[in-house]
Amino acid sequence: MPEQSELTIQGWGPPPSHPGGGDADTPAAVLPRPARRFLTRELGWTPRATPPVPVGDIRVAASRLPEAARQAFTELLGAGEVSEDRDARLRRTGGKSYLDLLRRRSGDASDAPDAVLTPGTTEEVAAVLRLCSEHGVVAVPFGGGTSVVGGLSGSDADDRPVVAVDLGRMSSVRSVDVHSSLVTVGPGMRGPALEEALARDGLTLGHLPQSWEYATLGGYAATRSAGQSSTGVGRFDDLVAGLTLATPAGVLQLGHPPASAAGPDLLGLALGSEGTLGVITELTLRVRPRPRGRHYEGWSFRTWAAGLATLQQLARHDLLPDVVRLSDADESRATLLMASGVGARAVRGSLRARRRGQGCLLVVGWEGIPSVARARRRAASSLLRDGGAVRLGGGVGRAWVHGRFSAPYLRDRLLDQGLLVETLETAATWTALPTVYDAVRAALRGALDRGGRHPLVMTHLSHGYPTGASLYVTVLADRDDALPIQQWLGAKRAATDALLAAGGTLTHHHAVGTDHRPWLAQEAGPLGISLLRAVKQQLDPTGVCNPGVLLPD
Numbered sequence: 257m258p259e260q261s262e263l264t265i266q267g268w269g270p271p272p273s274h275p276g277g278g279d280a281d282t283p284a285a286v287l288p289r290p291a292r293r294f295l296t297r298e299l300g301w302t303p304r305a306t307p308p309v310p311v312g313d314i315r316v317a318a319s320r321l322p323e324a325a326r327q328a329f330t331e332l333l334g335a336g337e338v339s340e341d342r343d344a345r346l347r348r349t350g351g352k353s354y355l356d357l358l359r360r361r362s363g364d365a366s367d368a369p370d371a372v373l374t375p376g377t378t379e380e381v382a383a384v385l386r387l388c389s390e391h392g393v394v395a396v397p398f399g400g401g402t403s404v405v406g407g408l409s410g411s412d413a414d415d416r417p418v419v420a421v422d423l424g425r426m427s428s429v430r431s432v433d434v435h436s437s438l439v440t441v442g443p444g445m446r447g448p449a450l451e452e453a454l455a456r457d458g459l460t461l462g463h464l465p466q467s468w469e470y471a472t473l474g475g476y477a478a479t480r481s482a483g484q485s486s487t488g489v490g491r492f493d494d495l496v497a498g499l500t501l502a503t504p505a506g507v508l509q510l511g512h513p514p515a516s517a518a519g520p521d522l523l524g525l526a527l528g529s530e531g532t533l534g535v536i537t538e539l540t541l542r543v544r545p546r547p548r549g550r551h552y553e554g555w556s557f558r559t560w561a562a563g564l565a566t567l568q569q570l571a572r573h574d575l576l577p578d579v580v581r582l583s584d585a586d587e588s589r590a591t592l593l594m595a596s597g598v599g600a601r602a603v604r605g606s607l608r609a610r611r612r613g614q615g616c617l618l619v620v621g622w623e624g625i626p627s628v629a630r631a632r633r634r635a636a637s638s639l640l641r642d643g644g645a646v647r648l649g650g651g652v653g654r655a656w657v658h659g660r661f662s663a664p665y666l667r668d669r670l671l672d673q674g675l676l677v678e679t680l681e682t683a684a685t686w687t688a689l690p691t692v693y694d695a696v697r698a699a700l701r702g703a704l705d706r707g708g709r710h711p712l713v714m715t716h717l718s719h720g721y722p723t724g725a726s727l728y729v730t731v732l733a734d735r736d737d738a739l740p741i742q743q744w745l746g747a748k749r750a751a752t753d754a755l756l757a758a759g760g761t762l763t764h765h766h767a768v769g770t771d772h773r774p775w776l777a778q779e780a781g782p783l784g785i786s787l788l789r790a791v792k793q794q795l796d797p798t799g800v801c802n803p804g805v806l807l808p809d
């Protein structure tokens with residue numbers, strides 16, 4: 257198996273010199289001139305150079321790992337799998353949220369783990385957790401390091417030493433059961449490698465989040481991820497048939513495919529547990545035949561309200577496409593200006609030809625057996641037309657497919673030029689969606705308005721369900737260079753309070769981490785929090801498993 261490339265420390269992707277490429281050639285890495293003009297006008301932004309400090313200048317404190325723990329880990333795993341090396345620790349420091357990137361770009365790595373452990377089997381992971389308990393060392397499972405909610409902060413009320421338990425060595429396909437459509441894999445495997453392996457048997461998992469190039473299967477399960485085709489294939493939760501969870505108290509085998517009624521489903525406790533109960537060391541996933549046909553296309557609605565109402569109708573009739581992405585007017589406008597290349601020209605041309613300069617873009621996609629996909633597409637198209645949408649054609653779909661993983665590369669360039677760039681997400685019922693949408697926008701605008709400089713708040717709906725959908729919000733604003741972290745924390749607080757008050761969920765697919773934990777009790781309720789604490793106490797009595805996330809203090 258080829259070695260997996262590592263994410264850069266201060267941004268996204270391998271460095272441009274990496275043999276695998278990097279972002280240097282990605283069209284989205286360059287901000288087109290009209291986009292620059294648009295952002296300057298819209299945000300009152302003055303483009304300025306705000307480069308990250310050199311990686312060599314990032315401050316990493318000396319390791320605090322006690323000698324006895326170091327010896328015990330080395331005896332168990334071998335010296336090569338226990339590292340206190342600066343670079344190894346820095347590469348497992350935090351995730352990739354805006355706050356993480358601000359810290360790393362300013363030279364702050366105060367949340368670096370004291371050591372990195374790389375176990376290779378479930379037994380070794382279980383033994384690592386037992387040793388952590390014995391030696392009072394916190395264990396933070398590390399997958400791809402793409403958390404955007406502070407899931408890897410390693411913070412601990414008792415300030416104990418921290419080890420990152422990197423699952424990178426456990427990244428192989430262990431078995432494929434083509435007959436039952438099941439694959440068993442190590443938790444450190446990434447999506448591209450799995451898809452490549454499954455293709456040999458004509459299979460696919462179909463889970464494609466924007467972080468697909470770097471996130472791991474264990475991380476998806478630990479955070480309850482959702483991908484771009486999740487309306488069709490389901491959330492990652494739906495794709496997990498079973499898993500192995502190593503805890504300080506022992507090893508659990510959870511999930512019994514195809515189905516069981518033997519009491520409550522304990523698998524649900526591990527999904528979304530964010531390393532607080534232990535480490536997922538193996539997953540059995542539901543796979544499907546590779547689609548023989550894929551068709552993506554664009555539509556345009558005059559208004560967001562018309563788009564929402566029509567998608568609700570599609571959901572009600574079980575006709576939602578596999579990919580659904582409805583952008584509001586602000587996101588549609590910005591998408592067209594920020595996009596470059598042939599695809600973007602096709603979209604603009606399509607809109608002009610149909611006299612739809614303004615409006616809300618909808619990208620839809622159908623995957624599967626061509627005749628079935630065609631029939632579903634015909635039925636859905638008829639409802640879209642009834643809802644007032646006009647078809648823009650396949651060029652828009654192809655442009656979306658082309659750029660579907662490029663936003664994080666572009667984010668790095670925007671951070672280099674004095675911008676605040678962050679996203680947040682929620683879900684709501686069809687009834688509550690319009691209120692949640694208005695509330696989040698108003699809260700973000702109120703919190704980020706600064707003397708005539710306004711944020712750009714862009715939203716899209718994705719991940720449709722019969723009962724509702726998720727909203728994904730991207731915020732751009734002129735950065736407060738003096739207090740950038742406080743600027744975002746204030747906005748995030750306002751937006752979270754507003755979306756919960758309006759009936760949204762705390763998160764739809766980014767999980768809780770450290771960033772959302774102050775609000776978890778509002779969604780889980782006090783008894784729910786006590787229940788989670790009791791489970792943690794049973795599996796992790798010394799509280800060494802990722803204590804800084806999920807559960808409020």
Ligand SMILES: Cc1cc2nc3c(=O)[nH]c(=O)nc-3n(C[C@H](O)[C@H](O)[C@H](O)COP(=O)(O)OP(=O)(O)OC[C@H]3O[C@@H](n4cnc5c(N)ncnc54)[C@H](O)[C@@H]3O)c2cc1C
Pocket residue numbers: 351352353396397398399400401402403404407408423443464465466467470471472473474475476477478479480481482483484529530531532534535536537664765766767802805
């Ligand atoms: C640019 C960008 C785009 C993104 N797009 C999406 C998207 O489209 N959809 C989506 O769902 N998310 C998205 N995310 C968020 C992120 O990719 C997901 O949360 C992903 O599931 C994290 O996987 P990871 O392997 O990187 O986990 P990590 O970031 O390494 O860890 C995340 C959390 O899970 C725990 N964990 C990791 N592995 C294990 C394990 N084996 N056992 C137990 N606990 C573990 C960690 O301790 C941590 O708390 C995006 C993030 C970025 C930066």
